[in-house]
Amino acid sequence: MPKTLFIDSTPDIDSLWRRVVQPGDIKIDVLLGGALQDGQIASIIAGYDTIIDDATYFTDATLQKCK
Numbered sequence: 001m002p003k004t005l006f007i008d009s010t011p012d013i014d015s016l017w018r019r020v021v022q023p024g025d026i027k028i029d030v031l032l033g034g035a036l037q038d039g040q041i042a043s044i045i046a047g048y049d050t051i052i053d054d055a056t057y058f059t060d061a062t063l064q065k066c067k
Contacts, residue, residue: 002049004028008035008056028052038062 009017009030017030029048035055036044042065045051051066058066 004050005048006030006052008054010034
């Protein structure tokens with residue numbers, strides 16, 4: 001089954017997210033903490049098929065590492 005990660009949720013977004021998620025929705029892992037630094041991205045998203053990104057900037061070099 002595909003794995004999905006919301007990489008840069010904030011407490012406000014997470015509160016809203018938790019209210020709209022319904023039983024039977026696909027599982028989405030949520031990483032709280034806001035935008036990530038470029039050097040953190042590749043290791044955090046490894047193993048995920050889909051990334052939901054709110055505020056993290058992906059450089060060309062980082063995007064090229066993504067499958």
